Amino acid sequence: MTPEYALELRGVRKTYRGFALKDVSFTVPRGHIGGLIGPNGSGKTTIIKLIMNLIRREAGEIRVFGLDNRKAEVEVKSRIGFVYDVPGFWDDQSLDSQRRALGAFYPRWSDETFYRLAREFALPLDKKYKALSHGAKTKFALAMALSHGADLLIMDEPTAGLDPVFRRELLKRLSALLQDEGKSILFSTHITSDLERVADVITFIRGGDIVFSLTRDELLDGWAVVRGEEQVIRELDPRLLKGMRHGAFGAEALVSDGGAARRVVGSRAVVDRVTLDEVMVLMAGENRHAA
């Protein structure tokens, strides 16, 4: 039976001094793009490292296409294409020699795909890795990740350091991978507008806790921002209130049900559609009230 999820995390725990990932659970369905957002130090990179088995989990379960990421490590990794925030390759080697050395590990590696992507990304294959700009390094990591027929792409801040033109092109390419080839993708980012464009499922993490994991429509159509006087906002059901901040002209609150909020506040406050940026700011803000 084909597993329903490309990626499943259940009760995953990892503790560092001064930081803990607490019972993290979320899923990315097959053929979907999952976005991981959260403030700096919230645990996004730790989650990606745990999925890739770069660090050891203390509890919980991580399954990739139904396979345990530790027990079936080799098979799982042969189906994952990865791009890290700071790509680590051999500085003093040409891109082509790194292709030769690393491509051999993948049973479905395609030189043809790699060379095509290298041409499209304008990568100088005979140049040493250290001679590339940060953007070109990310493009090289992407070309490597996309050349072995991976079923799941895992990317940690892949768009950081890329110019807006290539960022847009990358997002288009990711969407195309999904539509044409049925791939699944998980990526973490600070650039929330990227996620609004392409993500199907959005998972928000803060201080090592998963605050929510919702579909884009559930979040952007269901949630809302209420702007008005604080006493009006206080009339809202506290269970709806997900975050709040105070400004010079009143307060802003993030609510998980825009319709319900509208019925309570009527014309005494403004209820707007929410953006991911606002979700980040209101949930990560110092004046948050509840989650």
Place this chain on the structure above:
Amino acid sequence: MLRNALRKDLLLNARHLWGILPWFVWVAYAMSEPDAGRITAVGAGFIGSLMATTIAAREDKLRTSATLASLPVRRRTLVQARYVVACVVGTATYLVVAAMAAVLPWSVQRAAELFEVKTLLLTLTLASMVIALLMPLVIRFGLLGVVVFLGAFQVLGVVLFVAADFFAARSGVRHVFGAVERGIVSLHAGLGQPGPIVETAVIVGISTWLSFRLSVFLAERRDL
């Protein structure tokens, strides 16, 4: 998979492995020295293994460890490849030096002596011991670990000599170093007979196995 890991180590570290070349220049010069015979060839094997062992530590410096650990290969296999590469480079270095002794016109060394089985076995023994000692350090602490270890060894030597001078026991220290030298000479002589060969092979085998198990244990538990 081991084949791919070996290929990766050789391809991506080739430039640094060529760093052994300057050593060959010195060895070529030493070939004209009557006293520099076998010890030069054995030392070359030792240096070759040492270099190949520490070259692997570059991966930490270049932050490529996470990339490697993300490939569809077990960390155990990557560690295995490091041992094999270090051993192969050590043996190859020895063989090149022995061949140089036979070929270079100014060489006063007798090539037949350098190609003796007992000399080759001594090289393998010393190379295996340096690999067994250093590899877990490289895997756990990276380049810094090796530098600190070798530096600490140097400092220990200096402290020993200063202490020996201070306590007028210099002959005692000389005796210790002399014992090491005599040990190597007697090991070399012993490796011509079946008994010591088996004993040495068992000791080297057990040390390498323990070192490998420790390296795998450390590599698998290392958070990257």
